[in-house]
Amino acid sequence: MSEIFYRRAQKGDAESIASVLQDIFDAGKRKAPVTAEFVLGHYIAHPDSVRCTVAVEHIGQILGFQSLRYAAEDNPYDVAVGWGIIGTHIRPTAARRGIGRGLFAQTLNAARDFGLTSIDATIGADNEDGLAYYDAMGFRTYRRLDAGVSKAYTLLV
Template sequence: MIAEYIASPRGIACHVAERDGAILGFQALEWTDPGWAGANPLPADWALVATFVAIEGQGTGIGRRLFEATRQAAKASGVVMIDATIRRENAGGLAYYSRQGFVDYWSDDTVIAKRRTP
């Protein structure tokens, strides 16, 4: 978790939601990898977002508040576009990002990529 999200070499921000000392969610934002040789390479001024909200925190507004903090960090850092690439079977994740204003722009057999401006 620390290497991939909190202290990522391309990291922009990582926000955590907690209640009574228990972590209920986090959201990380990082610059795209300029060396990415896989499918759907992205421009250098785009960022990638990753989100987790524990079951007991879902539906309580945690995700919305996390994204507002992430959006502000993206704007302050000069991010042009935010990408959220979600596994096709993750219906909750797909719905969450749609509610945050993300729109589909690319997909393959396993994932759907959504984007939005900060």
């Protein structure tokens, strides 16, 4: 198994991150593909971004990423203001190698540094992989939506 390292996402990663999402779409695990412009605006350079971390293989390919945003007043997810909002995406060919776990360790450090006390993960109710992953990371269900489940992670202060 090749070595993985973690670093902050940079603007130049937008194409590679979009290809992660494309692979997930091609595997039937995502409803819509996205462009590099979307990735830049939604994850890497979003004004409420706390941290966007990429997992990189030694040869330089991005295998996955995790986004942590601050829930501002007008956040479109109806998450309580002041919480964090997390999203995680791993290439299907790199799943179950501990990359999601590795990314969350990085994100937790960023959340603590920022002073967050709770993080929301909202997942499709039929997304068994996502639900199991966030359960394993210590998130617990606090709300059910029409097609989704919201889980919360509480940071110790």
